[in-house]
Amino acid sequence: MELLEExxxxxxxxxxxxxxxxxxxxxxxxxxxxxxxxxxxxxRLFAECPINKILTIEASGIGIACIAAxxxxxxxxFAKKAQSINIDGDVYSTKIESFTHKKIYDVIVSKKxxxxxxxxxxxxxxxxxxxxxxxxxxxxxxxxxAIEGIGIVIEKGFQHGGDLIRGKGVRLESLAIIDGMxxxxxxIYFRQ
Numbered sequence: 001m002e003l004l005e006e007x008x009x010x011x012x013x014x015x016x017x018x019x020x021x022x023x024x025x026x027x028x029x030x031x032x033x034x035x036x037x038x039x040x041x042x043x044r045l046f047a048e049c050p051i052n053k054i055l056t057i058e059a060s061g062i063g064i065a066c067i068a069a070x071x072x073x074x075x076x077x078f079a080k081k082a083q084s085i086n087i088d089g090d091v092y093s094t095k096i097e098s099f100t101h102k103k104i105y106d107v108i109v110s111k112k113x114x115x116x117x118x119x120x121x122x123x124x125x126x127x128x129x130x131x132x133x134x135x136x137x138x139x140x141x142x143x144x145x146a147i148e149g150i151g152i153v154i155e156k157g158f159q160h161g162g163d164l165i166r167g168k169g170v171r172l173e174s175l176a177i178i179d180g181m182x183x184x185x186x187x188i189y190f191r192q
Contacts, residue, residue, distance in 0.1 A: 001041055001175040005190050007034060008154065012188060014181045018128075018156065020188070026153065027060035027125050035067040038175060042123065042151040043071035045173045049148040051121045053077060055114070055140065057096070057107065057132055061124040064153060068123055077113045079139060081105040092142040096135035109139050116144035127152040127174060130161025137170065149173060157191050 013021040025031040051072050056065040057079045065076045081096075082105075091108040098105060114120070122136050133150060140147050147170055155162050155174035165172050177191040 001038070003034070003037055004153070004176045007031075008176060008178075009188060014183045014186050014188060016183045018159065018181065020154070020156070020178065020181060022154065026064075030063045032067070035064055038064060038153060039068035039071050041175060042068045042121070042173070045151065046072075046121055046149050049121065050119045051148050053114070053118045053120050053145075055079065055109070055120050055122050055136055056124055057081070057136060060126070064125055065123040068121075068151070072121070075113075077109060079107045079109050079136060081107055092139045094135040094138040094142070097129075097131045107135055107139070109143075111143070114139065114143040114145055118143065118145035119148050120145050121148050122150040123152075124150075125153045127155040127161045127165070127172075128159045130164040133161065133165050134168075137165075137168065151175075154178065 007025055011024050015021060025034060052074050054065045054069050054074055054076045056062055058081055062078050069076045090111040092111060093106060093108045096105050096107050120140050124132060127133060137147060149171035152174040155177045157177040157179045162172060178188055179191045180189040
């Protein structure tokens with residue numbers, strides 16, 4: 001997606017440790033016009049799929065998933081990183097290691113909102129090592145639901161999470177794939 005790549009080049013900041021900061025438009029401050037284009041692109045890519053639910057994980061994927069859901073006209077469910085008193089009843093649970101936070105989370109979704117009748121599109125902002133997506137796949141499979149595909153805004157192709165997920169036979173569509181970054185120059189190299 002050329003519009004997204006241009007925005008990453010213009011406003012993305014490369015930090016040491018293979019970190020790409022896109023917080024000025026994607027995962028802290030959100031550019032809703034850009035999100036709108038992202039939502040349209042996910043709808044175009046998955047138009048033929050019988051999606052009736054979008055799943056993401058808190059927090060950064062929620063905004064993107066909500067905008068995309070308008071085009072699919074389906075609800076969004078987000079996996080929570082902590083049990084709270086307002087989640088009653090049974091839950092699906094998995095463990096996810098966060099690349100960004102270097103922490104392991106117990107992630108849950110209420111069984112009321114994910115079932116074997118669902119055809120799920122998973123959406124998230126970043127794909128690095130694939131742990132978050134593997135956990136979300138586990139939640140969908142635990143529910144007996146069908147995974148129609150995964151939509152990622154930015155994939156770090158050099159971190160091999162995409163290879164891991166594609167190796168599971170799941171359709172993965174990334175809008176921008178970064179093959180390398182240089183924290184000295186700030187250069188970002190996109191897959192063609």
